[in-house]
Amino acid sequence: xxxxxxxxxxxxxxxxxxxxxxxxxxxxxxxxxxxxxxxxxxxxxxxxxxxxxxxxxxxxxxxxxxxxxxxxxxxxxxxxxxxxxxxxxxxxxxxxxxxxxxxxxxxxxxxxxxxxxxxxxxxxxxxxxxxxxxxxxxxxxxxxxxxxxxxxxxxxxxxxxxxxxxxxxxxxxxxxxxxxxx
Numbered sequence: 001x002x003x004x005x006x007x008x009x010x011x012x013x014x015x016x017x018x019x020x021x022x023x024x025x026x027x028x029x030x031x032x033x034x035x036x037x038x039x040x041x042x043x044x045x046x047x048x049x050x051x052x053x054x055x056x057x058x059x060x061x062x063x064x065x066x067x068x069x070x071x072x073x074x075x076x077x078x079x080x081x082x083x084x085x086x087x088x089x090x091x092x093x094x095x096x097x098x099x100x101x102x103x104x105x106x107x108x109x110x111x112x113x114x115x116x117x118x119x120x121x122x123x124x125x126x127x128x129x130x131x132x133x134x135x136x137x138x139x140x141x142x143x144x145x146x147x148x149x150x151x152x153x154x155x156x157x158x159x160x161x162x163x164x165x166x167x168x169x170x171x172x173x174x175x176x177x178x179x180x181x182x
Contacts (some may be wrong), residue, residue: 012144019156046127056070067104
């Protein structure tokens with residue numbers, strides 16, 4: 001892939017700075033949604049929050065609608081697999097990976113993905129990057145996405161100090177996930 005497709009780490013540095021001063025879960029989710037796409041050169045991004053035994057696709061920035069606002073059992077989607085296993089998943093072709101419910105992707109143009117956990121050893125969210133072509137992302141791309149997820153985890157831990165994790169997720173979805181403007 002060309003350098004234009006996978007930009008330098010300048011975007012990651014800016015996103016890290018924004019996450020360091022984020023004051024709410026909504027801000028963290030917005031920063032991830034607004035920056036991850038450019039940092040990894042993907043066609044789509046999803047921010048997925050863990051809610052007990054379910055995943056909430058809380059925010060997305062993609063060339064087409066994906067699953068924003070929908071909930072899935074942790075055991076029924078790749079984002080849940082990532083959270084349950086605390087492990088990054090690199091999927092060059094969603095049709096051939098048993099961790100991915102390929103029927104959910106048949107209505108989209110997405111063909112490849114990288115999903116990374118946010119928080120460890122018990123992830124509380126995940127961050128996914130999607131491509132419309134079969135892509136094997138290079139190590140630097142995966143590393144940038146993992147670094148962004150780590151910085152988001154640091155921000156969420158900072159936000160949790162005065163509250164419990166459940167209270168962070170307790171706001172209604174419309175309050176949690178602002179609409180993208182711009």
